[in-house]
Amino acid sequence: MIIETVVTTLNEDGSVNLAPMGPVVDTDWSEFELRPFETSSTLENLKRSGQGIVHITDDVELIVRAATHQLLELPALEAGRQVDVPAICGACRWFEFRVESIIELIPRVSIRCRTVYEHRNRDFIGFNRAKNAVLEAAILATRLDFLPLVEVVEQYRRYETVIEKTGGDQERDAFELLKKLIERLQANAQAK
Ligand SMILES: Cc1cc2nc3c(=O)[nH]c(=O)nc-3n(C[C@H](O)[C@H](O)[C@H](O)COP(=O)(O)O)c2cc1C
Secondary structure, X not given: OEOOEEEEEEOOOOOEEEEEEOOEEOOOOOEEEEOOEOOOHHHHHHHHHOEEEEEEOOOHHHHHHHHOOOOXXXXXXXXXXXXXXXXXXXXXXXXXXXXXXXXXXXXEXXXXXXXXXXXXXXXXXXXXXXXXXXXXXXXXXXXXXXXXXXXXXXXHHHHHHHHHHHOOHHHHHHHHHHHHHHHHHHHHHHHO
C-alpha cells in the first residue's frame, strides 16, 4: 500500500527539506520503501546522510506548498530523537528512519528504510473527499513535465466541484494555490 506522507531530510548546508513522498508500507511501518525520482533533493539528502523522518499528516496545504516549492516559512519543527533531522510538530504521527539500501532504478530509485523511532502526536482527522481531491491535484501539479496541460485543467474542474462541496478553508486555500500555478502555466503557453 502507498501512504502519502511528508519527508524531512537535511540539505547539505544543514537547512531542512520538506517533500511529499508516497512510500510503500506494510501496516506496522517497521520497514518501508521510498521511491524518489532521480531529480529529487530528498534522494540526494538520503544518499548523503542516510536518515530522515516520514510524517503522516492531514494538512493538505502543507503538502501542496512543499510539493510546489511555495512554503513561505517552515512549519514548527522539533528535534528528532534518534536521527539528526527535525520532525514537523503538527503532524499526526512520524517515523524516524535510517536507510538500509538504495537501488538505482529508473525513473524512481528504490530506498529501503528501517524505522528507528515512532512518535504519535494527534489523531488523523478522517477521510475527506476534498482533502483527497487536493492530494490528487497536487500530484498532477508535480508531473506537469510529462502530463498534457489540457488534461490537468480538465481534471482540476472535477476536483473543484468536490472541494467546493466537501472542503473547509484549508482545502480551498490549498486548491487555490494549485489553480493559480496552473493558470500561470496556461497563460505562458498561450503567450508562446
Ligand atoms: C501526495 C504526493 C506524493 C508524492 N510522492 C512522490 C514520490 O513518491 N516520489 C517522488 O519523487 N516525488 C513525489 N511527489 C512529488 C514531490 O513531492 C515533488 O517533486 C517535490 O518537489 C520533491 O521535493 P524534493 O526535490 O525536495 O525531494 C509527490 C507529490 C505529492 C503531492
